[in-house]
Amino acid sequence: MSTFVHVEKIDMQSNTRKMIGEPVVVEVPVNIFVNNKFVTTLFALPKLKRELALGWLFDEGILQSLDEIKEVVVNQSNVNVITKGPIKEEALQAVGVAACGSSINKFLMTISKAVEQPVESSYKVKAYDIIRFVKELDRSKLYRLTRGVHVAAIFESGKLVAFAEDIGRHNAVDKVIGISIESRVNFSNSVLVSSGRQPADMVLKTARMKIPIVVSIAAPIYSGIIAAEKTGVTLVCHAKSHQIRVYTHPYRILL
Amino acid sequence: MSTFVHVEKIDMQSNTRKMIGEPVVVEVPVNIFVNNKFVTTLFALPKLKRELALGWLFDEGILQSLDEIKEVVVNQSNVNVITKGPIKEEALQAVGVAACGSSINKFLMTISKAVEQPVESSYKVKAYDIIRFVKELDRSKLYRLTRGVHVAAIFESGKLVAFAEDIGRHNAVDKVIGISIESRVNFSNSVLVSSGRQPADMVLKTARMKIPIVVSIAAPIYSGIIAAEKTGVTLVCHAKSHQIRVYTHPYRILL
Known part of the structure; x- marks a missing residue:
């Protein structure tokens, strides 16, 4: 989460330098696998790794329902999501590369196509x-x-x-x-x-x-x-x- | 660079809502090619595309000297850097994937190995x-x-x-x-x-x-x-x- 470092604080008003302790954020690589196949590495705080992987797989459009999942195995830096059925290869490949080699028009098309059905909630x-x-x-x-x-x-x-x-x-x-x-x-x-x-x-x-x-x-x-x-x-x-x-x-x- | 949008400003103190104009940032995909081969897409402000591509190729360790470059061709969203000699395939592949499938130790090793010769300047x-x-x-x-x-x-x-x-x-x-x-x-x-x-x-x-x-x-x-x-x-x-x-x-x- 965070770790303690020693840092030299230089104060211009008092014209002094002194060592102080300070907490800084620590990030780790979290490797996401689907059915034992490596999908991506996210650099993240080492907390809620399971939730990070699940959320990413859903909000990037790879998974749609909890019912698709058999189990989630977290082993140190690795989160392996095992699905009941096979996952479409295209779904995995589309992530992150949707806009590669892109023009501005393609970029805007990617945006408009990304959600085929708009959000229609009447929640206020x-x-x-x-x-x-x-x-x-x-x-x-x-x-x-x-x-x-x-x-x-x-x-x-x-x-x-x-x-x-x-x-x-x-x-x-x-x-x-x-x-x-x-x-x-x-x-x-x-x-x-x-x-x-x-x-x-x-x-x-x-x-x-x-x-x-x-x-x-x-x-x-x-x-x-x-x-x-x-x-x-x-x-x-x-x-x-x-x-x-x-x-x-x-x-x-x-x- | 920036474009003008209309936005509804809701002020809680006066309990009012009104439309106002506001500048927002515009980003575009910039596709970097080396010798006509696609390397990466960066999402960036549409200014200094040539410098963005050059800086990225140097500070990610792919190019080391201006003398390696024959010409830089900028065509809309695409920046194509043509080199005098061939570029090592490994250099291009190493970028961005250095830490994929990584452990924390590998991550720290990547950091320590990334620069084989430390910065030794005595500049103060x-x-x-x-x-x-x-x-x-x-x-x-x-x-x-x-x-x-x-x-x-x-x-x-x-x-x-x-x-x-x-x-x-x-x-x-x-x-x-x-x-x-x-x-x-x-x-x-x-x-x-x-x-x-x-x-x-x-x-x-x-x-x-x-x-x-x-x-x-x-x-x-x-x-x-x-x-x-x-x-x-x-x-x-x-x-x-x-x-x-x-x-x-x-x-x-x-x-």
Whole structure:
């Protein structure tokens, strides 16, 4: 999680240098296998590895249902997901390389094709609740200690059901999705809140899970706005204590 | 670079919602080819594509000298680097997959092996100059406008010689390295300053270029401290207006 290092602190006001102790974040490689076949390595905080792997396999579109899974074996850095039936080779190959050798048009087509069925939930939340959700991100002690992690949370019908922190903003989202899948959260009544910027790849993770509302305290990226628009996701960014900005499908946010 | 979107701003204090215009960052896929062969796609701001590709090829260890290059052809999203001689297949394959299927020990070994010859520069800078460098990062208008980008800069003998902004903290570093390579900056007398956190992959980009001092306004990650320690790089993080923290090889920082 975090480890202690010695660091020389130089203070310009007092013109001094002294050694101090400081906690810093530790990341490890987490290797994801499906049916003993290596799929990818994510660099992540060494916590919730099982949930990270599950969330990633679902929100990247490789798995669709818990019923497909026979067992999940976690062995140190390796998470091996054994499925009941075979997994389509194309599904595994499509991940991460969707945009390789891409043009801008292909990139935008990838976004619009990524979710064939848009998110159609009629779930709505109050702006005030969004602010309440955002405040919950502060529960990350590791963030307060190190300033070196991202955080994510999922709220189902207004209630916190998953919370995770990670060095990568993608990993933090994968983890809360993994936690929610295992506890069979109803995504169509859920809000995903995180500390990371929102380009298309982030928004698409949420859209694939049919989560209707994505909130970030950080900025949106143009591709993320397009992805949210096309997939029917309500994208809220720059969420602060007194105001929020709704980039797409604002009808789900009530005053 | 940035584009204008319409966003619904909800203000909780005045209990109002209204449409406002706002600039957001646009990223595009940049496809890097070496001798017409596809190598990777980076998602980046559509500026300094040539420098991005060059910087990436150098700081990932694929190219070592400008003399190896015959020409660089930029065609929309594609940058094709044509070399005078053949490029070793292993060099291209090693990139990005070095840690796949990795254990924690292999990960640490990758770090320690990545730079066979440590950075041995005796270049030193004053803590006061570090603060001056950090202030220069504020010159990014795009950052002030959108809060959606990272910035990086290189200072050679105390003078700003390269500046770049990008959606990715890695890309911003690749770009300033690319700019510096083309203007034949002396890396051994240089400081790289950026806004991004510093895990091993970030520090190693700098170490491969033999840049002795890396400064960030953000946090270090444990792997970045190990990488800096082993490669002889002076790693300064949490650099603020009145203090800096030196994690490794502090002898290069003078009061």
